[in-house]
Amino acid sequence: MANAKELSGAGLRGQIAGKTALSTVGKTGSGLTYRGYDVKDLAAHCEFEEVAHLILKGELPNQAELAAYKQRLKAMRNLPQALKEVLERIPASAHPMDVMRTGCSMLGNIETEQSFAQQHDATDRLLAIFPGLINYWYNFSHNGKRIEVETAADSIAEQFLWTLHGEKPTQLHTDVMNASLILYAEHEFNASTFTARVCASTLSDMHSCITGAIGSLRGPLHGGANEAAMELIEKMDNPDDAEAKLLGMLERKEKIMGFGHAIYAESDPRNAVIKEWSEKLAKANGDTSLYDISVRCESVMWREKKLFCNADFFHASAYNYMGIPTKLFTPIFVCSRLTGWAAHVMEQRADNRIIRPSAEYTGVEPRSVKPIAQR
Ligand SMILES: CC(=O)SCCNC(=O)CCNC(=O)[C@H](O)C(C)(C)COP(=O)(O)OP(=O)(O)OC[C@H]1O[C@@H](n2cnc3c(N)ncnc32)[C@H](O)[C@@H]1OP(=O)(O)O
Numbered sequence: 001m002a003n004a005k006e007l008s009g010a011g012l013r014g015q016i017a018g019k020t021a022l023s024t025v026g027k028t029g030s031g032l033t034y035r036g037y038d039v040k041d042l043a044a045h046c047e048f049e050e051v052a053h054l055i056l057k058g059e060l061p062n063q064a065e066l067a068a069y070k071q072r073l074k075a076m077r078n079l080p081q082a083l084k085e086v087l088e089r090i091p092a093s094a095h096p097m098d099v100m101r102t103g104c105s106m107l108g109n110i111e112t113e114q115s116f117a118q119q120h121d122a123t124d125r126l127l128a129i130f131p132g133l134i135n136y137w138y139n140f141s142h143n144g145k146r147i148e149v150e151t152a153a154d155s156i157a158e159q160f161l162w163t164l165h166g167e168k169p170t171q172l173h174t175d176v177m178n179a180s181l182i183l184y185a186e187h188e189f190n191a192s193t194f195t196a197r198v199c200a201s202t203l204s205d206m207h208s209c210i211t212g213a214i215g216s217l218r219g220p221l222h223g224g225a226n227e228a229a230m231e232l233i234e235k236m237d238n239p240d241d242a243e244a245k246l247l248g249m250l251e252r253k254e255k256i257m258g259f260g261h262a263i264y265a266e267s268d269p270r271n272a273v274i275k276e277w278s279e280k281l282a283k284a285n286g287d288t289s290l291y292d293i294s295v296r297c298e299s300v301m302w303r304e305k306k307l308f309c310n311a312d313f314f315h316a317s318a319y320n321y322m323g324i325p326t327k328l329f330t331p332i333f334v335c336s337r338l339t340g341w342a343a344h345v346m347e348q349r350a351d352n353r354i355i356r357p358s359a360e361y362t363g364v365e366p367r368s369v370k371p372i373a374q375r
């Protein structure tokens with residue numbers, strides 16, 4: 001069993017900030033469970049929709065329940081005209097995470113969650129619409145194409161790749177995307193989920209909670225690390241060059257994105273899964289250089305700093321092998337983590353007290369206001 005990380009210091013590290021029945025992170029040092037199931041088990045045996053059902057409704061579905069759930073999501077993919085018009089006004093230079101944030105917020109204006117009784121409907125609609133939403137904007141702003149988002153895709157994994165590339169993806173690519181969505185789905189009180197819960201604790205609506213969470217996920221210390229990792233490894237010519245560049249960065253005390261974790265001590269269980277998929281993709285592509293560079297980065301970081309790859313690092317090469325533009329990496333995380341965020345919002349609502357911690361004051365002592373002429 002891996003050692004637990006010593007949790008103390010700034011950033012609320014180690015503080016119990018609430019209760020959850022959704023997941024455990026690093027409880028045995030390195031494990032991750034969703035409602036009692038090991039994430040590796042789920043990634044090996046399930047479709048993303050099964051895991052979404054587990055997280056949002058409490059149990060894995062049976063065959064009939066899964067078919068009904070997928071059919072329901074499939075029927076909710078259409079983009080309202082008003083949302084298309086907003087997306088068409090966002091320039092190609094925008095960051096896709098900002099597009100996701102705006103898209104989610106806009107949907108909250110036109111399909112507002114009127115009461116908490118609609119929380120599952122609001123969540124399912126977001127799950128169904130997000131892949132098409134981001135790829136509608138991407139194709140319009142980058143290629144001048146208004147794509148059809150109501151595809152024949154059988155799953156959210158397939159829908160993302162289909163709406164991006166305009167054709168049915170290969171089984172290998174669908175399988176990787178499916179595993180990736182499962183790995184990213186839920187992670188206890190991480191920064192973006194905590195954002196969603198804080199928002200939910202004011203009794204706000206689902207779209208506001210998710211919009212806020214997207215803003216928190218965007219940063220390179222959180223979800224944005226998969227893009228930052230790609231920007232790093234694409235500058236490396238080969239494994240030896242990777243080693244030299246990393247040693248230089250460590251010497252200059254630079255942060256290496258895609259490494260380290262706030263909770264896990266020695267490894268992130270999601271890494272082994274996505275690393276294996278990255279290797280399969282590399283072999284299928286007939287060019288393993290990006291994978292080989294990533295493997296060297298992993299061994300150098302462990303040898304030099306005892307820092308390990310988190311979920312994001314091998315996602316960079318895996319997504320790149322599937323022809324996904326780097327700036328769309330973190331929006332995929334959104335399409336997945338939406339399940340965890342929404343389930344946490346529901347959990348917060350079910351047993352709520354407004355989240356309002358205290359601060360240690362470090363400012364000046366009390367003083368009186370001088371009339372403006374005397375300042
Ligand atoms: C899906 C996800 O969101 S996973 C996280 C994605 N984020 C990244 O990959 C960004 C890079 N990693 C990091 O910035 C950090 O490891 C975080 C934000 C994930 C966790 O932060 P913390 O809990 O504060 O890290 P931790 O306490 O383990 O840091 C210990 C030391 O290692 C250093 N360290 C941690 N990660 C890294 C890294 N990736 N590169 C270089 N040094 C690092 C810290 O700077 C710290 O050094 P110090 O004591 O001299 O300040």
Ligand SMILES: O=C([O-])CC(=O)C(=O)O
Nearest residue numbers: 187189190191262263311
């Ligand atoms: O838990 C965290 O701090 C970050 C993380 O890995 C996630 O949100 O998936």
